[in-house]
Amino acid sequence: METPALTARTASALSVTAPRGEWFSGRTNGLILSFTVLFCLLAVWSPTFLSGYTMFVLARQVAFYALIALAQALCLVVGGMNLSVGAIGSMATVLLGLGLDTWGLSPWLAVPMTLGFGLASGWLNGVLIARLKLDSFIVTLSMMFLYMGLRSGISGGQSYRVPDSFTWAGQSEFVGVPLVFLVAVVVLAVMAWIFHQTVFGRYLLATGGNATAARLSGVPTGRMVVWANVLSGGFASLAAVLWASQLGAAAPETGDTWLIVSFAVAIIGGTGLSGGVISAFGLLMGAAIFLLIKHGLVEVKANPYFANAFLGLLILLTVVVDRAREMYVERVRERDPRSRSRAGERIPEGYQAP
Amino acid sequence: METPALTARTASALSVTAPRGEWFSGRTNGLILSFTVLFCLLAVWSPTFLSGYTMFVLARQVAFYALIALAQALCLVVGGMNLSVGAIGSMATVLLGLGLDTWGLSPWLAVPMTLGFGLASGWLNGVLIARLKLDSFIVTLSMMFLYMGLRSGISGGQSYRVPDSFTWAGQSEFVGVPLVFLVAVVVLAVMAWIFHQTVFGRYLLATGGNATAARLSGVPTGRMVVWANVLSGGFASLAAVLWASQLGAAAPETGDTWLIVSFAVAIIGGTGLSGGVISAFGLLMGAAIFLLIKHGLVEVKANPYFANAFLGLLILLTVVVDRAREMYVERVRERDPRSRSRAGERIPEGYQAP
Amino acid sequence: FRPSAEGARLVWYGNAAHPYITEVRAGVEAFARETGVAVHCTVGQEWTQDNQNVNVEALSTQGYRGFSLYPGDPAGANALFRLLRTRGQQVVAYGAEPALPTPASFTVATDIQAAARTATEALIGFMGGRGRILNVLEAVTDVNTRKRDEAIREVVARHPGVTIAQTIADMIQLGEATTKIQSALAARAAELDGIIATGFHPTVAAAAILTEWHKDPRRKRLRFVGIDTDATVLRAIREGAIDATVAQNPFGHGYVSSALLRMLDEGWTPRREYQFIDAGLVLVTRENLDTYAAEVRRVTTQLVADLPAKYLDPPR
Amino acid sequence: MLELRGLDKSFPGVHALSDVSLRFAAGEIHGLVGENGAGKSTLMRLVTGLMEPDRGEVWFAGRRVRFRNTRESMAEGIQLVQQEIQVIPESTVAENLMLDKLVTRGWGVLDWPAIHAQARKHLEVVGLSVPPETIAKALSAAQKRLLQIAKALAARTRLLLLDEPTSCLGPHETAGLHTLLRELKAQGIALIYVTHKLEEVFALCDRVSVLRDGHHVGTHPVAGLDHDRLVRLMVGREVRDDRVGLRPVSGAPEMLRVEGLTRRGRAHDISFTLRAGEILGCYGLVGSGRTETARLLIGDDRADAGRVWVRGKPVALRSVTERVRRWRLGYVSEDRKEEGLLLGFSVLANLTLTVWERLVNRWTRRIDPASERALGRHWVDALGIQCGSLENPVRNLSGGNQQKICLAKWLAADCAILIIDEPTVGVDLGAKEQIHRVIRDLAAREGKAILLISSDMPEMIQLAHRILVFRDRRIVGEVVGEGTSCRSAAEISEAIGHFLN
Numbered sequence A, B: 001m002e003t004p005a006l007t008a009r010t011a012s013a014l015s016v017t018a019p020r021g022e023w024f025s026g027r028t029n030g031l032i033l034s035f036t037v038l039f040c041l042l043a044v045w046s047p048t049f050l051s052g053y054t055m056f057v058l059a060r061q062v063a064f065y066a067l068i069a070l071a072q073a074l075c076l077v078v079g080g081m082n083l084s085v086g087a088i089g090s091m092a093t094v095l096l097g098l099g100l101d102t103w104g105l106s107p108w109l110a111v112p113m114t115l116g117f118g119l120a121s122g123w124l125n126g127v128l129i130a131r132l133k134l135d136s137f138i139v140t141l142s143m144m145f146l147y148m149g150l151r152s153g154i155s156g157g158q159s160y161r162v163p164d165s166f167t168w169a170g171q172s173e174f175v176g177v178p179l180v181f182l183v184a185v186v187v188l189a190v191m192a193w194i195f196h197q198t199v200f201g202r203y204l205l206a207t208g209g210n211a212t213a214a215r216l217s218g219v220p221t222g223r224m225v226v227w228a229n230v231l232s233g234g235f236a237s238l239a240a241v242l243w244a245s246q247l248g249a250a251a252p253e254t255g256d257t258w259l260i261v262s263f264a265v266a267i268i269g270g271t272g273l274s275g276g277v278i279s280a281f282g283l284l285m286g287a288a289i290f291l292l293i294k295h296g297l298v299e300v301k302a303n304p305y306f307a308n309a310f311l312g313l314l315i316l317l318t319v320v321v322d323r324a325r326e327m328y329v330e331r332v333r334e335r336d337p338r339s340r341s342r343a344g345e346r347i348p349e350g351y352q353a354p
Numbered sequence C: 001f002r003p004s005a006e007g008a009r010l011v012w013y014g015n016a017a018h019p020y021i022t023e024v025r026a027g028v029e030a031f032a033r034e035t036g037v038a039v040h041c042t043v044g045q046e047w048t049q050d051n052q053n054v055n056v057e058a059l060s061t062q063g064y065r066g067f068s069l070y071p072g073d074p075a076g077a078n079a080l081f082r083l084l085r086t087r088g089q090q091v092v093a094y095g096a097e098p099a100l101p102t103p104a105s106f107t108v109a110t111d112i113q114a115a116a117r118t119a120t121e122a123l124i125g126f127m128g129g130r131g132r133i134l135n136v137l138e139a140v141t142d143v144n145t146r147k148r149d150e151a152i153r154e155v156v157a158r159h160p161g162v163t164i165a166q167t168i169a170d171m172i173q174l175g176e177a178t179t180k181i182q183s184a185l186a187a188r189a190a191e192l193d194g195i196i197a198t199g200f201h202p203t204v205a206a207a208a209i210l211t212e213w214h215k216d217p218r219r220k221r222l223r224f225v226g227i228d229t230d231a232t233v234l235r236a237i238r239e240g241a242i243d244a245t246v247a248q249n250p251f252g253h254g255y256v257s258s259a260l261l262r263m264l265d266e267g268w269t270p271r272r273e274y275q276f277i278d279a280g281l282v283l284v285t286r287e288n289l290d291t292y293a294a295e296v297r298r299v300t301t302q303l304v305a306d307l308p309a310k311y312l313d314p315p316r
Numbered sequence D: 001m002l003e004l005r006g007l008d009k010s011f012p013g014v015h016a017l018s019d020v021s022l023r024f025a026a027g028e029i030h031g032l033v034g035e036n037g038a039g040k041s042t043l044m045r046l047v048t049g050l051m052e053p054d055r056g057e058v059w060f061a062g063r064r065v066r067f068r069n070t071r072e073s074m075a076e077g078i079q080l081v082q083q084e085i086q087v088i089p090e091s092t093v094a095e096n097l098m099l100d101k102l103v104t105r106g107w108g109v110l111d112w113p114a115i116h117a118q119a120r121k122h123l124e125v126v127g128l129s130v131p132p133e134t135i136a137k138a139l140s141a142a143q144k145r146l147l148q149i150a151k152a153l154a155a156r157t158r159l160l161l162l163d164e165p166t167s168c169l170g171p172h173e174t175a176g177l178h179t180l181l182r183e184l185k186a187q188g189i190a191l192i193y194v195t196h197k198l199e200e201v202f203a204l205c206d207r208v209s210v211l212r213d214g215h216h217v218g219t220h221p222v223a224g225l226d227h228d229r230l231v232r233l234m235v236g237r238e239v240r241d242d243r244v245g246l247r248p249v250s251g252a253p254e255m256l257r258v259e260g261l262t263r264r265g266r267a268h269d270i271s272f273t274l275r276a277g278e279i280l281g282c283y284g285l286v287g288s289g290r291t292e293t294a295r296l297l298i299g300d301d302r303a304d305a306g307r308v309w310v311r312g313k314p315v316a317l318r319s320v321t322e323r324v325r326r327w328r329l330g331y332v333s334e335d336r337k338e339e340g341l342l343l344g345f346s347v348l349a350n351l352t353l354t355v356w357e358r359l360v361n362r363w364t365r366r367i368d369p370a371s372e373r374a375l376g377r378h379w380v381d382a383l384g385i386q387c388g389s390l391e392n393p394v395r396n397l398s399g400g401n402q403q404k405i406c407l408a409k410w411l412a413a414d415c416a417i418l419i420i421d422e423p424t425v426g427v428d429l430g431a432k433e434q435i436h437r438v439i440r441d442l443a444a445r446e447g448k449a450i451l452l453i454s455s456d457m458p459e460m461i462q463l464a465h466r467i468l469v470f471r472d473r474r475i476v477g478e479v480v481g482e483g484t485s486c487r488s489a490a491e492i493s494e495a496i497g498h499f500l501n
């Protein structure tokens, strides 16, 4: 029978949906490019940039950003969002502090308790969203206020002390690589593997891609939404634990800046706002780019009052350049019939259905 | 994910898309109900609640919330969002301060200049989104950082003085009703009229409803996106001007809390997150409900450290009750064929296309 | 002006663009001008500890010798301080005291509890020794808020005719502060006699609200004392809309901490492992509105003069 | 196998099914026909648990069943190919196909090679030769439809329900599908087949049931039926739509002239002219580039080369808006859900979207509500759109009625040139005739120039004055009448077939 040569309409390139795992496809290329350019610029500019210490502090910070973004991306991927990432992190920190400081528990008890809280709060979000069919925005907004109120009420703004046996994790390194960074990389790799290789991961993606179609195919979409939220809460609390460990104190204000960061890094890293698309590697790159820009502004002694303005311009520049690159790639591919026939397998990036 | 519940529901219920404009249909009923309950509770609880001063300050505050939410809703309605509402407000305030204080301009010059900036910044957002086909999230995020950087850079965090001839507007009243409130109500009424009755408004809605279909029907969707952003920027700067006028100073940090508030009020007020749905009256109600909850917490002397927690719980309660009411209405309508046939003209709420 | 100085060995870091930070910076710059010692001045984007960590860690990779820092989080800042100390960099905290024990050598700050006590005493004085107070607190994630709250309660407890009618809190932004204070006024202006605000945002918001409130002569006179010297506040004092405010000497925070860093860099050693230096405070009323700045400056000069004698040993 | 007893279902304002009792046997293909909105799709939904009946019982394999969702009905071996295409856009073809039966190596770990191998097998069955790794949103509508069918067939099935499965398939794919279905029948599977194409009923079905306005009006063995009788059963009256032939329009002014229009990879060297009052057909197999040509014409896609004149004036503007407004060019999209309708909006808004600008009061700048409603009413009546009320969101309408709205919106728009892409997909016989009449009237009475894209050969033959034949994204030939004489349908299709091979 006659089947038209298949030309792909669009795709967001970061999708992990091509199951053989195009870890480095499309948009990810753009991210790697931006990252490399930034990295090289900084390395040339500053003699201290390539020092072990700089790498250490940067890697540690990247790890946090990536974890927080992952917590956000998990909700985005099923078509929702989580405004309460930061608040869950905050509340988790307070619980951790209560456990370690006030109740004098050992870290081996307090940390699981904290993570348990994260999972439970995610579960609560998920259940409200999926079972009561409420909007994820409203639910997580309410929860954000709830936890923010609780954490200040409980802690009174007081940071909790944590024992040295606990701070070890956040401050130690492993052949020069911060433990925290290793944790984040392992978590991201596992999540990437889950999204590529397991039924669970594919179900999450399908739920975000088209909930109705997924449900008709027997995907328990409600349960998937709950799971996504559970994981989101879990990673938010994990980030909180690691942060407290690095900080050497459980500060209730932890998480106050996470909301914007989590969205920004997730989106820069190529997670689709409308669901169904995620790239673990993209999250890492997104976090690195975001942080390199911030670090770079300090390195070049940009007028600190205007630093945010430069940050904004650079983010905009990054996406505009990326867009230009995409348009160019598309143009080239269209011109060259050979590359188009291959396009049946690969997907032209960023093509906007007219 | 299964949450289009809210969007789908509101899409039918609140939509001003039904061209005869059901100003008080469906979800709006729920809002009025919540508002009335809160209002009556407060009136009974507190002897001072019905006093002139209370009404005055509350009305003024509602006006701000509603304006900010409108700025957000305009972008939501065309299927985007505006993370830079607050930053535009902030930058506008600084410009206003520069004009009035540093350059010594008259308010008649400084205010138009400020509003002009708002419109221009919205235009810039819109052009980047519509012409370069960039994601509204990323564009407005970058702009948020940009303006936040500029405002701190320019102002150094220092408030500007404003002359008394300027503070008049924010503090005066008109038979007991704050001028600011009147402005907001007029603006909302005009916007409601535009959305119901004019081609421009309908085109905005259509763009958000289904951009492709709208474009293929000859709706200039790109231009509509630009316009929505222009108006959004304009209203953000209007809110900034009124706020400076009320505060009696141009404080650069104006706008720092607008982001969450604008989203929360718009969503509570029934603006769909996925576009095509807006209700001006809903915005007003949303703002009033949000504020009454906040005021109520002060009235009842809720523990200030926990105040946010109560706020979160009450918002959640409001939507859960509303959801229950909808389910009930739906159930009743299904049971009773007579009400069903009457309901033929009205739009069934909460119906989920299978 | 140039935001940073070439060849500087010292860093002053302000957490965010904020009137308080601007005043501290004025102190640092005055120090640099008067002594000719270059100080790299830089300001962050947010008050939070994690933003401070990102920025200061980036700075510390560049080989500065000493840091003058505001602890974003009293306990959390210590990890950052420790990091700097292990790299051989000196740390002086300003503005607020970090959680003890701390790796910082000094804190130069106003005793916040003393400031709160002074303000409360003044308010009670204005109220004629009796009446009901609205207590307006600032950030609920800041432990200092609770300390101020305690100080206020302690003073109120000493005056039998005075009670706290209500406490409101959690306003780290002017809009929030305005909404809440107005709500409180709306709810119980009739029962109130005075308002105390112990933070920048509540003070500025309350000054604006009371200015408006007192425009209507039929309204009850509400006494007010705040803690901050923003222009709006000073203007309200001059116009008589509010009664007083407490100046906390931010100029001194900047000046003295820089002076300490310089001495540490020159090899002076602290007498004790950690010392708190009270930067003093001045109550600003209509009377000393024009002279208080000079008063504050005098306090600072005196402090700097006392440093070698009281807090440090000369280099060997 | 399946028995329905007194099924009843109402929606606000619509009694979609009333007291329907039917029996379906194993090893039988049971046709289900009826006008748009007769309740066919609703019936399917009730059987598979997508909706619950208000009253009545569903008996399957001798047991009363009450499915609450498709998972439960699928477990019983009931598969549904829905009228509306449902795919998960970001997922691959293989996944879309196998989502409910992903092969694992245990512990939920996927075995992609096995999944792809199986998927390839299932795709082969329906003749869909795309790599299983393809992202689903890259597929054309026809490919998506085949994917959906493949999916239903991939499962262990005892009862297969097909809701207008051939609505966007070409003749070739349709024939393939029918062969497949006959095989399934031979295996003792029960099939229910909903269609508006009566040829298919006669070619395929053993018995046929007719629904009208939600009522079951009869079940008949196909053997004893003829076309006219079936039409009368469905519509309740005679439908005649048998004008045949090509009569070139001459002498009328030239409205549209296209020369060498090219967009690499989508359409190549397209040239033709279109006169006022002329209906120019574009025929071709699925994917032959007709839709791409239309998109180039309306300016939604940028051409690499070629020129376009409207009424002799060169057209340079690129945006759709300009083309619509300035050159009065209309385009009825082939994809009603994605590109045609504002699904959440009311019927009225969808109908009048293209004319709002003309309904504006000069002074108040307000859209005149009375004329808007009148206009909406007019088109609802003219095309017999079943919509309950004008305020009903189009999402709630039956597929055929949605299609009518898509078309009506442009009929209302008063365009000088109208490009109509697959106008009658999923539209019932009576309405099809109405639509045909409207299209003919537009051309004949109002002198509109119409470019008609259709994969429906009879439709093409009945409407067109001339037919352009597309293949491989080029025009490969043109079929015209000779003088004023009509050609027979057979002659025309032979001529077209000649160009296609």
Ligand SMILES: Nc1ncnc2c1ncn2[C@@H]1O[C@H](COP(=O)(O)OP(=O)(O)OP(=O)(O)O)[C@@H](O)[C@H]1O
Pocket: B353, B354, D011, D012, D014, D015, D016, D034, D035, D036, D037, D038, D039, D040, D041, D042, D043, D083, D386, D387, D388, D395, D396, D397, D398, D399, D400, D401, D426, D428
């Ligand atoms: N979800 C719904 N809400 C409200 N009304 C509905 C809904 N679904 C169907 N209807 C109405 O029920 C009637 C029957 O619809 P149905 O989809 O079963 O028709 P159909 O026979 O499949 O028509 P078509 O041939 O056009 O597909 C129509 O009038 C339709 O408007």
Ligand SMILES: Nc1ncnc2c1ncn2[C@@H]1O[C@H](COP(=O)(O)OP(=O)(O)OP(=O)(O)O)[C@@H](O)[C@H]1O
Pocket: A004, A005, A006, A007, A008, A009, A353, A354, D138, D139, D140, D141, D142, D284, D285, D286, D287, D288, D289, D290, D291, D292, D334, D453, D470
């Ligand atoms: N905008 C686009 N970009 C890339 N590929 C496209 C685009 N639109 C369609 N295609 C692909 O081109 C092929 C032909 O599409 P087209 O729309 O022409 O098919 P059709 O509508 O079935 O046939 P016809 O063009 O004859 O109407 C399809 O396989 C489709 O996937």
Ligand SMILES: [Mg+2]
Pocket: D040, D041, D042, D083, D163, D398, D399, D400
């Ligand atoms: Mg149907």
Ligand SMILES: [Mg+2]
Pocket: D290, D291, D292, D334, D421, D453
């Ligand atoms: Mg086509």
